[in-house]
Amino acid sequence: MAVPLNRSSNVLHLSMSLLDGEFRTILESRIRNHNQNNYSDSKTAYASKQPSFGSHHQDNSDRGGVQPEAETAIGEEFPAYSKESISNMNKIATAMISLGYERECCMAYNMIRKTAFNSELDKLGFTNTSIEDVQRMQWETLEGEISAWIDVLKHCYSVLLPGELKLCNFVFSEYPSVSQRLFNDLASSITVMFLNFAEAVAMTKQSAEKLFKFLDMYETLRDMIPTIDNTTHSRDLKGETFTAKRLLGEAAVSIFCDLEDSIRRDHSRTPVPSGAVHPLTRYTMNYLKYACEYKNTLEQVFQQHQKTEEGNANAGKCNQPDAEITEGADEDGNPKNVAIFSAAENDNGFA
Numbered sequence: 001m002a003v004p005l006n007r008s009s010n011v012l013h014l015s016m017s018l019l020d021g022e023f024r025t026i027l028e029s030r031i032r033n034h035n036q037n038n039y040s041d042s043k044t045a046y047a048s049k050q051p052s053f054g055s056h057h058q059d060n061s062d063r064g065g066v067q068p069e070a071e072t073a074i075g076e077e078f079p080a081y082s083k084e085s086i087s088n089m090n091k092i093a094t095a096m097i098s099l100g101y102e103r104e105c106c107m108a109y110n111m112i113r114k115t116a117f118n119s120e121l122d123k124l125g126f127t128n129t130s131i132e133d134v135q136r137m138q139w140e141t142l143e144g145e146i147s148a149w150i151d152v153l154k155h156c157y158s159v160l161l162p163g164e165l166k167l168c169n170f171v172f173s174e175y176p177s178v179s180q181r182l183f184n185d186l187a188s189s190i191t192v193m194f195l196n197f198a199e200a201v202a203m204t205k206q207s208a209e210k211l212f213k214f215l216d217m218y219e220t221l222r223d224m225i226p227t228i229d230n231t232t233h234s235r236d237l238k239g240e241t242f243t244a245k246r247l248l249g250e251a252a253v254s255i256f257c258d259l260e261d262s263i264r265r266d267h268s269r270t271p272v273p274s275g276a277v278h279p280l281t282r283y284t285m286n287y288l289k290y291a292c293e294y295k296n297t298l299e300q301v302f303q304q305h306q307k308t309e310e311g312n313a314n315a316g317k318c319n320q321p322d323a324e325i326t327e328g329a330d331e332d333g334n335p336k337n338v339a340i341f342s343a344a345e346n347d348n349g350f351a
Contacts, residue, residue, distance in 0.1 A: 016101045020108060023092045027112040030081050081167065089171045097175055109171070110182055113164065117190060120160060126152040128193045134200035139209065146201060146213050150220050153194050157227050161187055165231070180233075187232045195244040202247040208287070211255045214248050215294045218301065221245040249301040250308075256298070259287070 081089075096105040121127070125148040134142065165183050172179035198217055204210070221241055229238050266280055291298065 012099065016096060016099065016104070019092050019096055020101070020104055023089060023096070023105065024108050024112060026081075026085050026089050026092075027109065027116075029085065030116065086167070086170050090173060093171050094174045097172075097178065102175075102178065106178065106182060110185060113167075113182075113186055114189060117160065117164065117186065121152060121156070121190070121193075124148075124152045124155065126194075129197060129200070131196070131200040131203070134197065135204060137204075139207070142201070142204065143213060145197075146217060149194065149197055150216055153220060153224065156190065156194075157224055157231065161190070161231060184232050184234055188234055188237050191228065191232075191237055192240065195240050198244040199247055202244070202251040206251060206255045206258065208255060208259045211252055211259075212290065212294065214252045214255065215297050215301070218245055218248040218252060219297055221248070222297075222300075246304065246308075249304055252298070252301050253305045 093105050093109070096102065118128075129145065134145075137145065164186060168179045168183045168186075169176075172182065198221065201217065202214070222245055225238065225241055225245070228234075228241055263280065263284060
């Protein structure tokens with residue numbers, strides 16, 4: 001009796017090995033076929049770099065994220081498998097899981113789809129950059145990386161991940177819990193890369209020119225949180241997203257307050273020839289005029305900062321206690337830092 005059982009077990013194991021190999025072949029066939037198409041233009045689609053303050057007020061038409069034509073340039077819907085391939089993968093996955101080979105099936109699917117997804121992100125212009133590399137980047141380079149981060153993250157949650165969820169649900173249609181687990185694992189690993197980059201950017205040396213890029217990233221994460229919550233249903237991932245958003249907000253507050261301090265400490269008494277507008281006044285008004293475009297976001301950032309300060313009595317204050325402009329709120333409940341935007345909005349600024 002033992003001999004037939006061993007023989008049956010060996011036959012089953014061999015069959016599952018063959019199915020596993022076929023499963024991997026079909027999964028990887030999409031990668032090979034996809035690589036035959038030249039996606040070198042996809043980086044160009046996302047290559048438009050949003051300039052930092054200094055040229056923002058000259059042209060801010062690209063503010064607002066991914067443009068429709070950029071997404072169109074990506075080409076086919078991702079991921080691209082034929083109906084026959086998806087049907088075959090579904091049959092193989094169903095057979096392997098029902099016969100006790102769920103671990104092997106999920107391992108193959110997870111590894112190959114992660115590789116494919118990372119390859120797609122690389123083609124779109126986003127790579128997993130370490131904190132150390134981010135810290136060493138010149139601002140001009142980092143500014144371009146931030147632009148790519150914003151565009152690719154939006155495209156990821158509007159196109160790539162929904163396509164991945166659709167594929168996962170088809171392949172593992174008989175096992176919804178397996179499908180959800182595999183997708184959550186993929187979505188979490190991909191999103192964490194984006195969040196790590198955001199946190200690394202928030203830790204870079206702060207300067208006034210970085211404020212608006214920080215706010216762009218803050219807005220992107222803020223707008224993505226509902227999508228992340230609905231897509232992955234992961235509380236941990238949502239919490240990590242809130243943390244990254246908070247760090248960017250705190251960095252934005254620090255930059256704004258440092259600018260305020262630098263203006264207050266400027267005691268220049270050198271007269272401007274011909275009674276022209278002082279360069280510092282010109283710079284400050286132009287800066288505030290552009291900041292008005294982020295008025296609502298800045299209000300959110302300062303309100304959150306105020307709550308953090310109130311919740312932690314030992315936290316360092318933004319400015320000195322006698323700096324009334326950075327403390328409390330106006331009669332409408334808005335932080336006083338943001339109240340100055342109303343005046344700037346009604347001013348034509350300085351050329």
